[in-house]
Every structure is written in structure tokens, then in C-alpha cells.
Amino acid sequence: MLQTFSSPISSLLDARAEGHSLPAGLYTREDVFEADLEVFFRRHWICIGLECDVPEPGDATVVDIGKTSLILLRDDDGGIRVMHNVCRHRGARLLDPGKTIVSKLVCPYHTWTYELSGELSYAPHMGKSFDKECRSLKPVIFKSVGGLVYVCLSNDPPEDIERLVGVMAERLAPYDIANAKVAYESDVIEQGNWKLTIENNRECYHCSANHPELCVSFVDLDFGFDPDALSPEDRAQAEEHFSLYEERTRRWEADGYPSAAVEQLVDCTTNFRTQRLIISGAGESQTPDATAASAKLLGTMSRKDLGDMHLWGHNSWNHFMGDHAVVSIVIPLSADKTLVRTKWLVHKDAVEGVDYELEKLTNVWIATTEQDAELVARSHAGVEDPAYVPGPYSPFSETNLDKFASWYIDRMRAHGY
Incomplete structure (x- = not known):
């Protein structure tokens, strides 16, 4: 039974002050969490995985979103399918969570059997009059965004996903993410609300103090600074850096690699931002020494x-580099627990120990994700404290948090809260 509360969710939405973090209840209350699942993880487009999670016909993986269980698979014709993991007989789960290989989808309860297309092919003891044609597995609406699989669990999916599809199709084409290989995968459960996980990712105000591994390849100036706090020497360095950005972006785009920032963060339904970022140091990849982790580069x-073609949405963030890619997917588990699933991708023919070493490939983002998990736990513990009062965002380093909070409020209100 859901806990009851003295004030409706709408009062929490009304209480949010522009330029400030959200009221505590929007992070901690169980009724808000259930509303978040319904609004942001059922009625909006969410990333659940990759085409290359299921490289061969019969490969399947199960992804659970709240009480909804989804099967991502590759069918006999080599196409991608997403279906509800619910038998059309009496509702039993067909597959257990995780990855598997199947020739058909067989319900373990009463052996109803489905083709990889979802079509029901065998239903014993149902009689001659039974019509199998209307008992196929329920399909899920999905889009491939340059090899990333986005789904919408609503029958009325937001149409503005098409801008994301169009922008990223061109930007990700050379990386051939659909045909890459998942070299490593990690699941980390953060002890905090999913919005704190996303907020933490959307700023690097905290990076220099908490992410020494990441800061080898990240350029801290890219994530905002107070110009009045800079010495004349540092101000000159910042001006030089942004001049370099303009020149580097111009050259990248002249060479046929779209690079300029594209963002759809407010006054929209599908939330995303992408930009090609300069990599610091050796300038090749997000590794301990900023050199490439894999000798065999992605795609073509x-x-x-x-640089780093970055992309984020409201439940994912991604970094695409010449040699490898890092894809992180956020799945809420409860009001105070969030799963961060991270995948490291390499060229489909790259061989571990020959073309890349796993430790060098994964070191930076394993460390960064563990560090972020601690920060999110600290944040959640703080917003649960009666002393918590929403604080002001930095106008230099946290503008994207303000945009996210504003978008969150707007989307909740658009759905009747």
C-alpha cells in the first residue's frame, strides 16, 4: 500500500524556486517516485540498451523498468525487436533478467511457444477453436538512435524524438555503434534518487575535487567557471581555450564531422544535449593517460x-571516442536506489589482450562511477535531513541542472500533477 501524504505532489512542484534545487519531497517521497516512473519512464522515450547487446539472431536480454519487463532481441532475420516479457496465456515471465540465447521464446509455465518475431506458434491443449493469431507477444515501440535502443511504453510516444534520431544518425555513423562489441559491462546501485544521479552527471562543478582519473582527459573550463574569480593569467588561458574550441569545431565540421552543441533541454518533451568535446592531455580518449585504449578504432x-562526442538524455549519458565508447543507462529502482548500467564498446573485431587491455579501457569510468555513487548517496542523505532547504545553483557551473529541474517540473505538470 502506498504511503499517504498531507500535501499533493502539485504543492511540491509549486514550491520549487527558479535557480534552486528541488524540494526534498520530490527526491524522497514514494508517491513522487511512482509518478516519476509513470511520467518519465513510461510516457517519455528512454534508452534501455544497444543493438550490439544482441549481436546474433537468438541473442536476447531482459531489461526491467519498474514492474515492466522488456525483452530486447535479434530475430531470425537479423532485425531488432523489443517485446513485453509477459506470456499471453496467464502472464508468466518468459525470460529471467539478464542475457540469454534462444531459438524460440518458450514460457516455462505451460510451454506456450513464440517465434523470435513474437508470433505464437504453439499452445498445447487449447482446442481446435483457439485462435493463435491474436496472441502474439505485445510489441514495444522503439527507435534506434545511432545504435542506441530507445523505447516508449506509451501508445502515444512523443514525436520530438525525431530530432534526436536525425542529429545522432549523422554524428554516430562513423562509430558504427550498432555493430560494435560490448567489451565490458558494470552495474552499480547508487543509494539515491534517480534525479540526483542525473543532476550529478550534468555538472562538473564537483569534478576537480572528486574525479582525478576523469580530469586527466576532461577540460574543466568546458563545464563552467566564474570569470571574476580568475586571475588575469587564468582568464587569458580561458580565452585561449575557447578560441581553440571555435577553431577545432570549425575544422572538425569542415572535415565532415558535426561537432557544434545541439540541445533540446527546455520547452520540449524529449530531453537531450550533444556536442563534440575536446579531450585534454594526449587528446585521444578517456583513459588514465588520455591515449587510445584500443588500437582498432570504432567503425570506420x-x-x-x-574528441569526445557526448550525448545525454534524461536517463542516459554517453561518450563516443575514436577508439571506444562508454554508454551509461539510468534505471530507477526505488525512491532512494538507482541502477547505473555502464557498457564499454570497442570495434566488433577488436580482441582483448591484442587490440586493447580491459583495465586501461575501463579504469576511468569505473573509478568515476564509484566516486559518483558515493556523492549521490551523500546528496540523498542530505535531502532526507529535516534541515535541508533547496539551495541555489551556480550560475556558471550548474545552469544545466536548473534547466533539468525546470523541464522536470514542466513535464510533471503536463501530465496532470
């Missing part, structure tokens, strides 16, 4: 100097 890439 022939250059290591194309």
Missing part, C-alpha cells in the same frame, strides 16, 4: 583526434 574511424 581513422582518426584519434576527434
Whole structure:
């Protein structure tokens, strides 16, 4: 039974002050969490995985979102399918969570059997009059965004996903993410609300103090600073850096690699931002020394100097580099627990121990995700404290948090809260 509360969710939405973090109840209350699942994880587009999670016909993986269980699979014709993991007989789960290989989908309860297309092919003891045609597995609406699989669990999916699809199709084409290989995968459960996980990812105000591994390749100036706090020497360095950005972006785009920032963060339904970022140091990849982790570059890439094509949405963040990619997917588990699933991708033919070493490939983002998990837990513990009062965002380093909070409020209200 859901806990009851003295004030409706709408009063919490009304209480949010522009430029400030959210009221505590929007992070901690169980009724808000259930509303978040309904609004942001059922009625909006969410990333659940990758085409290359299921590289061969019969490969399948199960992803659970709240009480909804989804099967992502590759069918006999090599196509991608997403279906509800619910038998059309009496509702039993067909597959257990995780990855598997199947020739058909067989319900373990009463052996109703489905083709990889979802079509029911065998239902014993149902009589001659039984019509199998209307008992196929329920399909899920999905889009491939450059090889990333986005689904919408609503029958009325937001149409503005098409801008994301169009922008990223061109940007991700050289990386051939659909045909990459998942070299490693990690699940980390953060002890905090999913919005704190997303907020933490959307700013690097905290990076220099908490992410020494990441800061080898990240340029801290990219994530905001107070110009009045800079010395004349540092101000000159900042001006030089942004001049370099303009020049580097111009050259990248002249060479056929779209790079400029594209964002759809407010006054929209589908929330995303993408930009090609400069990599610091050796400039090749997000590794301990900023050099490429894999000698075999992704897709048709022939250059290591194309920076970090980053993309984020409201339940994912991604970094695409010449040699490898890092894809992180956020799945809420409860009001105070969030799963962060991270995948490291390499060229489909890259061989571990020959073309890349796993430790170098994964070191930076394993460390960064563990560090972020601690920060999110600290944040959640703080917002549960009666002393918590929403604080002001930095106008230099946390503008994207303000946009996220504003978008969150707007979308909740659009759905009647």
C-alpha cells in the first residue's frame, strides 16, 4: 500500500524556486517516485540498451523498468525487436533478467511457444477453436538512435524524438555503434534518487575535487567557471581555450564531422544535449593517460583526434571516442536506489589482450562511477535531513541542472500533477 501524504505532489512542484534545487519531497517521497516512473519512464522515450547487446539472431536480454519487463532481441532475420516479457496465456515471465540465447521464446509455465518475431506458434491443449493469431507477444515501440535502443511504453510516444534520431544518425555513423562489441559491462546501485544521479552527471562543478582519473582527459573550463574569480593569467588561458574550441569545431565540421552543441533541454518533451568535446592531455580518449585504449578504432574511424562526442538524455549519458565508447543507462529502482548500467564498446573485431587491455579501457569510468555513487548517496542523505532547504545553483557551473529541474517540473505538470 502506498504511503499517504498531507500535501499533493502539485504543492511540491509549486514550491520549487527558479535557480534552486528541488524540494526534498520530490527526491524522497514514494508517491513522487511512482509518478516519476509513470511520467518519465513510461510516457517519455528512454534508452534501455544497444543493438550490439544482441549481436546474433537468438541473442536476447531482459531489461526491467519498474514492474515492466522488456525483452530486447535479434530475430531470425537479423532485425531488432523489443517485446513485453509477459506470456499471453496467464502472464508468466518468459525470460529471467539478464542475457540469454534462444531459438524460440518458450514460457516455462505451460510451454506456450513464440517465434523470435513474437508470433505464437504453439499452445498445447487449447482446442481446435483457439485462435493463435491474436496472441502474439505485445510489441514495444522503439527507435534506434545511432545504435542506441530507445523505447516508449506509451501508445502515444512523443514525436520530438525525431530530432534526436536525425542529429545522432549523422554524428554516430562513423562509430558504427550498432555493430560494435560490448567489451565490458558494470552495474552499480547508487543509494539515491534517480534525479540526483542525473543532476550529478550534468555538472562538473564537483569534478576537480572528486574525479582525478576523469580530469586527466576532461577540460574543466568546458563545464563552467566564474570569470571574476580568475586571475588575469587564468582568464587569458580561458580565452585561449575557447578560441581553440571555435577553431577545432570549425575544422572538425569542415572535415565532415558535426561537432557544434545541439540541445533540446527546455520547452520540449524529449530531453537531450550533444556536442563534440575536446579531450585534454594526449587528446585521444578517456583513459588514465588520455591515449587510445584500443588500437582498432570504432567503425570506420581513422582518426584519434576527434574528441569526445557526448550525448545525454534524461536517463542516459554517453561518450563516443575514436577508439571506444562508454554508454551509461539510468534505471530507477526505488525512491532512494538507482541502477547505473555502464557498457564499454570497442570495434566488433577488436580482441582483448591484442587490440586493447580491459583495465586501461575501463579504469576511468569505473573509478568515476564509484566516486559518483558515493556523492549521490551523500546528496540523498542530505535531502532526507529535516534541515535541508533547496539551495541555489551556480550560475556558471550548474545552469544545466536548473534547466533539468525546470523541464522536470514542466513535464510533471503536463501530465496532470
